[in-house]
Amino acid sequence: xxxxxxxxxxxxxxxxxxxxxxxxxxxxxxxxxxxxxxxxxxxxxxxxxxxxxxxxxxxxxxxxxxxxxxxxxxxxxxxxxxxxxxxxxxxxxxxxxxxxxxxxxxxxxxxxxxxxxxxxxxxxxxxxxxxxxxxxxxxxxxxxxxxxxxxxxxxxxxxxxxxxxxxxxxxxxxxxxxxxxxxxxxxxxxxxxxxxxxxxxxxxxxxxxxxxxxxxxxxxxxxxxxxxxxxxxxxxxxxxxxxxxxxxxxxxxxxxxxxxxxxxxxxxxxxxxxxxxxxxxxxxxxxxxxxxxxxxxxxxxxxxxxxxxxxxxxxx
Amino acid sequence: xxxxxxxxxxxxxxxxxxxxxxxxxxxxxxxxxxxxxxxxxxxxxxxxxxxxxxxxxxxxxxxxxxxxxxxxxxxxxxxxxxxxxxxxxxxxxxxxxxxxxxxxxxxxxxxxxxxxxxxxxxxxxxxxxxxxxxxxxxxxxxxxxxxxxxxxxxxxxxxxxxxxxxxxxxxxxxxxxxxxxxxxxxxxxxxxxxxxxxxxxxxxxxxxxxxxxxxxxxxxxxxxxxxxxxxxxxxxxxxxxxxxxxxxxxxxxxxxxxxxxxxxxxxxxxxxxxxxxxxxxxxxxxxxxxxxxx
Numbered sequence: 001x002x003x004x005x006x007x008x009x010x011x012x013x014x015x016x017x018x019x020x021x022x023x024x025x026x027x028x029x030x031x032x033x034x035x036x037x038x039x040x041x042x043x044x045x046x047x048x049x050x051x052x053x054x055x056x057x058x059x060x061x062x063x064x065x066x067x068x069x070x071x072x073x074x075x076x077x078x079x080x081x082x083x084x085x086x087x088x089x090x091x092x093x094x095x096x097x098x099x100x101x102x103x104x105x106x107x108x109x110x111x112x113x114x115x116x117x118x119x120x121x122x123x124x125x126x127x128x129x130x131x132x133x134x135x136x137x138x139x140x141x142x143x144x145x146x147x148x149x150x151x152x153x154x155x156x157x158x159x160x161x162x163x164x165x166x167x168x169x170x171x172x173x174x175x176x177x178x179x180x181x182x183x184x185x186x187x188x189x190x191x192x193x194x195x196x197x198x199x200x201x202x203x204x205x206x207x208x209x210x211x212x213x214x215x216x217x218x219x220x221x222x223x224x225x226x227x228x229x230x231x232x233x234x235x236x237x238x239x240x241x242x243x244x245x246x247x248x249x250x251x252x253x254x255x256x257x258x259x260x261x262x263x264x265x266x267x268x269x270x271x272x273x274x275x276x277x278x279x280x281x282x283x284x285x286x287x288x289x290x291x292x293x294x295x296x297x298x299x300x301x302x303x304x305x306x307x308x309x310x311x312x313x314x315x316x
Numbered sequence: 317x318x319x320x321x322x323x324x325x326x327x328x329x330x331x332x333x334x335x336x337x338x339x340x341x342x343x344x345x346x347x348x349x350x351x352x353x354x355x356x357x358x359x360x361x362x363x364x365x366x367x368x369x370x371x372x373x374x375x376x377x378x379x380x381x382x383x384x385x386x387x388x389x390x391x392x393x394x395x396x397x398x399x400x401x402x403x404x405x406x407x408x409x410x411x412x413x414x415x416x417x418x419x420x421x422x423x424x425x426x427x428x429x430x431x432x433x434x435x436x437x438x439x440x441x442x443x444x445x446x447x448x449x450x451x452x453x454x455x456x457x458x459x460x461x462x463x464x465x466x467x468x469x470x471x472x473x474x475x476x477x478x479x480x481x482x483x484x485x486x487x488x489x490x491x492x493x494x495x496x497x498x499x500x501x502x503x504x505x506x507x508x509x510x511x512x513x514x515x516x517x518x519x520x521x522x523x524x525x526x527x528x529x530x531x532x533x534x535x536x537x538x539x540x541x542x543x544x545x546x547x548x549x550x551x552x553x554x555x556x557x558x559x560x561x562x563x564x565x566x567x568x569x570x571x572x573x574x575x576x577x578x579x580x581x582x583x584x585x586x587x588x589x590x591x592x593x594x595x596x597x598x599x600x601x602x603x604x605x606x607x608x609x610x
Contacts, residue, residue: 018452023464030468137600141593143544145551149571149581157575164574252457256548260571271552274467286456286464294455 004305008298015294020072023287024065027279038081038277051081055280077284082276087284090269097167098258098265100177102250104185109192109246114239116193117200122227124205132197139194144253148187148260155183165262184261188253192246199242203235210234237308244300248293255289344605351601357594361587365411374402376409376561385577395579397569406561407584413562414543414591417476421542422535424481429488430531434519436489437496447493450486458483459545466554476546476555483545484538491534495527529606533599540595547588563588 030037035051051057056064071078077087116136120129142150156164162183168176207213208231216226255267262268266285273281345351374392380400388395394403432450436443453461465479499505505522549555550564551571558565563584570580 014448015451015455018449019455022452022456022461026464026468029465137596138589138593141540141596142589143548143592145548146567146585146588149567149574150585153574153578153581157578248457252460255463256459256552259552270463271554274463274554277467279467282464282467286460289460290456293457297455 001305005302008301012294012298016291019290019294020069020287021065023283023290024068026283026286028061030279038279054081072287077287078280080273080278080281082273082278083281087281090281091266091285091288094264094266094269096169096265097263098251098254098267100170101181101184101188101254101258101263101265102247104178104181105189105192105250105254106243106247108185108189109196109250110243112189112193113196114200117197117239118204118227118232120197120201121204121208129201133201136194136197139190140198142191144188144191145256145260147190148184148257151183151187152260165260167261167263167265180261180263184254184257184263187260188250188257191253192250195246196239196242200235200239203238204231207231207235237304240300240303244297247296248289251289251293341605345601348601348605350597351605354594354597354599354601357590358598361411361591361594362415365408365415368408369405369412372402372405372408374405376401376405377559378402385573387577388579394583395577397566397580398573398577403566403579403583406566407563407587410561410563410566410584411587411591413473413556413560414546414588417473417480417546418539418543418591418595420477421480421484422539424477425484425488425538426531426535428481428485430492430524430527432485432489433492433527434496434523437493437500437523438515438519443493446489450489453482453486454490456483458541459548462545462549463552463554466549471549471554471557473556473560476549479549480542480545484542487538488531488534491530492527495530496523499523499526533603533606536595536599536602540592540599543588543591543595 035048035055035057036043039047039051056067059067068078075088077091079085080087080090083090116132120132123129152164155161163180166180168180170177204227208227213226213230216230221230251266254265255270257263258265258267259271266289270282270285272278273285378401380396382400383392383396384400385398386392386396386400392402392404394407397403397406432446436446456464461483462476462479465482466475469475469479500523505518508522509518546555546562547564547567550562551568553565553568555564556562558569566584567581570577570584574581
């Protein structure tokens with residue numbers, strides 16, 4: 001197990017290196033001088049020079065990269081001149097709404113996706129299966145920001161059940177928090193629920209065809225215990241992968257849905273930073289989200305190794 | 317003389333076999349409901365975006381302040397927007413943008429991904445470097461990488477296509493590589509190599525055709541994703557710039573007036589759902605036709 005963990009962690013190094021290179025070069029593919037673009041047309045020559053110095057743009061490019069990456073290793077993501085604070089502080093301020101939204105959406109997606117997938121697999125070919133899979137195809141085809149707009153139109157504008165937009169931190173009470181967060185979470189969670197349901201169904205069907213299930217059946221095991229005790233446990237690996245992948249999608253999807261509902265999260269931070277051409281913040285936030293995504297996937301891989309010995313043994 | 321006749325017969329049987337295979341594939345396709353439905357929806361959207369644009373009586377950019385935010389009527393079938401522009405015309409011209417972006421991205425990623433995937437599966441040393449780069453690019457959530465590139469390049473249709481092509485090329489490369497490696501290990505490749513076939517010949521004549529089917533399926537899904545992400549980028553103000561209509565930026569305008577004009581959200585919304593639903597159906601169907609085990 002130790003060997004497996006070490007191997008997986010080492011395999012991250014080239015990936016993280018390439019991710020950091022891409023994020024670093026984003027500021028350098030901008031047409032024109034970034035310092036000039038950031039300051040706008042009204043800037044004087046001296047102001048541009050000063051900002052170039054502060055951003056380190058007057059140094060050779062490899063030196064700039066090492067200074068930047070050195071900062072990141074010590075937790076310093078750079079400085080935002082627009083907000084007059086460090087990018088790390090800005091990021092932490094905007095993190096909790098995004099995290100809360102992504103988490104609630106993931107919970108919804110799992111609670112809807114897995115039971116629906118199991119149900120569809122148990123009744124394979126029936127009308128129930130067909131309609132569940134039809135819904136899930138529809139769910140995959142509606143982008144979350146569009147579903148958000150349609151839900152606002154129906155539930156907030158027509159029925160006036162929930163607020164159109166806004167955010168209440170959890171300190172204002174859990175009811176208030178959920179009241180603002182439930183529509184965004186549904187908009188975000190539906191596509192993931194659909195993906196999880198599809199994966200659960202196909203993975204369950206694979207396992208239900210295995211010989212050991214037939215053995216269990218012939219030994220007189222109850223249907224219920226076969227589905228939940230034997231099949232689900234073995235069908236769980238692919239489902240777990242999808243959950244891991246969806247989490248990354250959720251964090252970024254949250255960024256888009258946030259702008260629909262005016263939630264002050266990471267998404268709003270990125271979008272505002274794009275409008276202000278605040279490159280240090282864009283780089284910092286993108287690097288942070290991508291690193292968390294990579295690490296979540298690593299954790300999922302490690303959980304694999306724990307629940308399924310075949311995985312860790314095949315890696316040797 | 318006899319050998320010539322035999323050769324002619326051989327080519328004839330070969331051609332007949334090919335014809336039969338094609339007929340079988342066609343029958344398989346026509347009996348696959350999702351594939352037929354999906355491709356019909358796409359055909360409908362393509363006709364709408366070409367013939368429809370020719371039939372509408374208003375320009376998508378023509379403003380008319382006297383008829384702002386009018387609901388659907390005989391004059392403006394889908395209503396007007398907050399500048400008094402005809403929504404039907406904007407939705408139809410917007411469909412051109414979405415389809416062009418989706419198709420271009422699918423095409424560019426297929427070509428680039430195929431080249432990268434094939435060479436990676438042929439040359440082991442190249443494989444290591446190329447696949448690490450692909451892993452790196454794929455570890456970004458797609459829309460986030462697209463946002464980052466758009467933030468650097470600035471909003472325009474060409475930049476959206478470029479950004480999405482960078483995002484999705486690794487996905488095609490991965491798929492092509494994995495089927496390329498399977499072909500590479502076959503004995504007949506070893507045989508023609510020992511007869512002196514060049515690497516270019518092996519790669520393009522023998523390996524490439526065998527990677528086509530998974531590539532087509534994958535590029536259908538990329539087509540759908542490209543439409544979704546283009547709409548999201550334009551909705552966020554980082555995609556197709558106003559006043560040129562795109563489903564995403566119509567939705568952006570629609571959000572500003574969501575209390576007064578439901579039609580600005582519902583109609584472009586239906587178009588997005590239709591197109592991605594069509595492509596997802598087509599992709600699922602094609603996958604079933606090509607690989608019945610999946």
